[in-house]
Amino acid sequence: MASASSTYQRRYDVFLSFKGEDTRNNFTAHLYQALCQKGINTFIDDHKLERGQVISPELFAAVENSLFSVVVLSQNYASSRWCLDELVKIVECMKSRGQRVLPIFYNVDPSDVRRQSGIFGEPLAKHDQESLENMGRVQSWKDALTQVANLSGQFEINTASEKIEGIFLNLSHLEETLDFTAQAFSRMSKLRLLKVYNSEDTSRNFKDTSNKEKCRVNFSKDFKLCYDCLSCLYLHGYSVKSLPSDFNPKKLVELSMPYSHIQQLWKGIKVLEKLKFIDLSHSKYLIETPDFFGVTNLRRLVLEGCVSLRKVHSSLGDLNNFSFLNLKNCKMLKSLPSSTCDLKSLETLILSGCSKFKEFPENFGSLEMLKELYADEIALTVLPSSFYFLRNLKVLSFSGCKGPPSTFWVLPRRISNPIGPILQPLSGLCSLVELNLSDCNLTDESNLSSLGSLSSLRILYLGGNGFVTLPSTISLLSNLWLLVLENCKRLQELPVLPSNLIELDAQNCTSLKDFSSELLKSPLPNWDLQKRKLKNYHAYGNFPALNAFIPGSRIPDCIGYQCSGSEVKAELPPNWFNSNFLAFVLCFVSFPLFDCIRFEAHTSFHCTSSDNSPSFDISTRDLMYITTKLESDHLCLFGVPLSMIIHCSQITHIEVSFELMSWDGDPIEIKRCGFGLVYKNNEDENHSNL
Numbered sequence: 001m002a003s004a005s006s007t008y009q010r011r012y013d014v015f016l017s018f019k020g021e022d023t024r025n026n027f028t029a030h031l032y033q034a035l036c037q038k039g040i041n042t043f044i045d046d047h048k049l050e051r052g053q054v055i056s057p058e059l060f061a062a063v064e065n066s067l068f069s070v071v072v073l074s075q076n077y078a079s080s081r082w083c084l085d086e087l088v089k090i091v092e093c094m095k096s097r098g099q100r101v102l103p104i105f106y107n108v109d110p111s112d113v114r115r116q117s118g119i120f121g122e123p124l125a126k127h128d129q130e131s132l133e134n135m136g137r138v139q140s141w142k143d144a145l146t147q148v149a150n151l152s153g154q155f156e157i158n159t160a161s162e163k164i165e166g167i168f169l170n171l172s173h174l175e176e177t178l179d180f181t182a183q184a185f186s187r188m189s190k191l192r193l194l195k196v197y198n199s200e201d202t203s204r205n206f207k208d209t210s211n212k213e214k215c216r217v218n219f220s221k222d223f224k225l226c227y228d229c230l231s232c233l234y235l236h237g238y239s240v241k242s243l244p245s246d247f248n249p250k251k252l253v254e255l256s257m258p259y260s261h262i263q264q265l266w267k268g269i270k271v272l273e274k275l276k277f278i279d280l281s282h283s284k285y286l287i288e289t290p291d292f293f294g295v296t297n298l299r300r301l302v303l304e305g306c307v308s309l310r311k312v313h314s315s316l317g318d319l320n321n322f323s324f325l326n327l328k329n330c331k332m333l334k335s336l337p338s339s340t341c342d343l344k345s346l347e348t349l350i351l352s353g354c355s356k357f358k359e360f361p362e363n364f365g366s367l368e369m370l371k372e373l374y375a376d377e378i379a380l381t382v383l384p385s386s387f388y389f390l391r392n393l394k395v396l397s398f399s400g401c402k403g404p405p406s407t408f409w410v411l412p413r414r415i416s417n418p419i420g421p422i423l424q425p426l427s428g429l430c431s432l433v434e435l436n437l438s439d440c441n442l443t444d445e446s447n448l449s450s451l452g453s454l455s456s457l458r459i460l461y462l463g464g465n466g467f468v469t470l471p472s473t474i475s476l477l478s479n480l481w482l483l484v485l486e487n488c489k490r491l492q493e494l495p496v497l498p499s500n501l502i503e504l505d506a507q508n509c510t511s512l513k514d515f516s517s518e519l520l521k522s523p524l525p526n527w528d529l530q531k532r533k534l535k536n537y538h539a540y541g542n543f544p545a546l547n548a549f550i551p552g553s554r555i556p557d558c559i560g561y562q563c564s565g566s567e568v569k570a571e572l573p574p575n576w577f578n579s580n581f582l583a584f585v586l587c588f589v590s591f592p593l594f595d596c597i598r599f600e601a602h603t604s605f606h607c608t609s610s611d612n613s614p615s616f617d618i619s620t621r622d623l624m625y626i627t628t629k630l631e632s633d634h635l636c637l638f639g640v641p642l643s644m645i646i647h648c649s650q651i652t653h654i655e656v657s658f659e660l661m662s663w664d665g666d667p668i669e670i671k672r673c674g675f676g677l678v679y680k681n682n683e684d685e686n687h688s689n690l
Helices: 027-037 057-062 081-096 111-114 118-130 132-153 199-203 210-214 314-318 337-344 384-387 448-453 474-478 518-523 527-533
Strands: 012-017 066-073 100-105 166-170 178-180 193-198 217-219 232-235 253-254 276-277 300-302 324-326 348-350 372-374 395-398 434-436 460-462 481-486 503-505 546-551 563-566 567-571 581-590 594-605 616-625 634-641 651-662 670-677
Touching: 012 027, 012 057, 012 081, 027 066, 057 066, 066 081, 066 132, 066 217, 081 100, 081 132, 100 111, 100 132, 111 132, 118 132, 166 395, 314 324, 314 337, 324 563, 448 474, 563 567, 567 670
Parallel strands: 012 066, 066 100, 166 193, 178 217, 193 232, 232 253, 253 276, 276 300, 300 324, 324 348, 348 372, 372 395, 395 434, 434 460, 460 481, 481 503, 503 546
Antiparallel strands: 546 634, 563 670, 567 651, 581 634, 581 670, 594 616, 594 651
């Protein structure tokens, strides 16, 4: 650490100005250490120096003999006359000696510094009162704060810049336009990483993008970098129409320019053999992708929200290592080049929201490594015959692909069936785990029976369709644990359900006949096995999962213990427990009017035994997502499996209380509740319930 006694003999690259009690042992200490590790000769005030009313000549000399000053403006900076005098000297050297000054706003608002308001206004007002005899000194402090705060729009760091390797600049709280000039980075020959970003980007929440677009960054047309060492370039809001013609960073691995004004990333061919990741998301002026011929190792391309994009360059198909393509909400995109099907490493393709996208290339089935395809709400009218050769496809989503009823889901390249949509055979998709066909105009004329061939299927979304019945082949889906049928308002009855089904969501299936009793008599799932499968699925609360959510105001008679309201208590009959016992089934009736509902079931098990086994409680928690307004009462059924219950054979008395509330904590009325006992083979000879 440099001391003040050596300042006359030494010349410093950087002078650090800071309020000791705020940052000496945290931010400034880390900054000083990092600068020293990079060989940047940095002055930091030794904490043993005497602090007086007037700044020492030694520190004045240290400021004068430094090429560059970093001012850490923290919450208590303005309360120190010493710091303020130091700042005045720094501004003086900036004007008279050409010293470069970089302000760092540490947990403070730049506008408060600039205007001497908020936490910077109070200490200045106090100084005003205490220094009536020297008003000029206080005014010089205010002027210095204003001038340094205004530097936040320049970001000039040329001094010692040849030693800088990385720069992070967060724009999330910036109020004014930030100007980037060619001179700002011209001497940074060792720059490896430049990240000008909005921290809100990391949330990946694109529902409200207004704040991100307001973060204005002005890049001059001659803005250039030294490319020799550059490996990561992240420029939020890049304001120029294209990259410089000499843009040629041979070591570049990541290029991210979200919310940019780019129309064409580059012209012609760029040889960037190390480039693996390009992100131009929400670049609303982008018309076409560049030629990828020289970007031979590109693996990921994110163009989400590029609403003007019309063309993907055919050279994309030449990328042997390319695995991820996100074109979500590219609303002007109508198709992909046929060369896309040459992407032998492509694993994820996202086309959701491409509302003008009409068809896949004929040889789409050649994407032998494709695992996930999201194509919700596209204008698809027909699928190519090769589609069902996607034998490694695990997730397929066509939600909202209504299409013309007479042409969508027709057999490959045949004349449209006049009687309605016919679902194509799906037997080729032997690895499919999740399928979403919600809101796809599916009717009883659709070939839904082919769904039974998807032996690997675990999750099936069929909500919002027009069929009256489901085919009996659904029961063949032995791995299915989630079936969503919400808003199938013509659906009248269900077949025998798959044996391992854990969750059934039939909210707003208003024509569905009461089948709760039949549901409970269906083969019960292997709860122990499913618990292991779902251990990472239910992030909130405890297993078990919600078993069924169906229209109805009546609890089935086979649920032997029932009561109005939200609580039910019962004494169990003697010898109720035997080797055939599987689970307790809990249920309640309600009419929620909220989008997202939390429910809790508190179950108290009271035991009597010779070894004094204690009573115990189990709290079951889960979430229900109500996607549309419910039109009637709904019955919720779920199970507590034997594996969750200790001293089961000693239980004599059970009390169950239910609590239902909105996500915000508003209580929801429970009209009726109950619980029952479930046995193998639907044993009920000796009990009043199941």
